[in-house]
Amino acid sequence: MTEPERLRCRVQFDKTPAMRFTGHLDLYRALERTIRRAGLPLAYSQGFTPHPKLQLAAALPLGFTSCAEVA
Numbered sequence: 001m002t003e004p005e006r007l008r009c010r011v012q013f014d015k016t017p018a019m020r021f022t023g024h025l026d027l028y029r030a031l032e033r034t035i036r037r038a039g040l041p042l043a044y045s046q047g048f049t050p051h052p053k054l055q056l057a058a059a060l061p062l063g064f065t066s067c068a069e070v071a
Helices: 026-036
Strands: 011-013 067-070
Touching: none
Parallel strands: none
Antiparallel strands: 011 067
């Protein structure tokens, strides 16, 4: 049996003034939940408690906004 094909996607999004007090981990969880609800395939880490393999480019300080965040 062959290994399934892996697809890497780069997503660009805005962190608007309404979201400026959302922390980095909360943003990560929201992005993960959005991808799962959309039914997109995710790669998971291996181990006792597997987590989705997602990366956010950089953590913004609390209270800051951005117009080109990358995940």
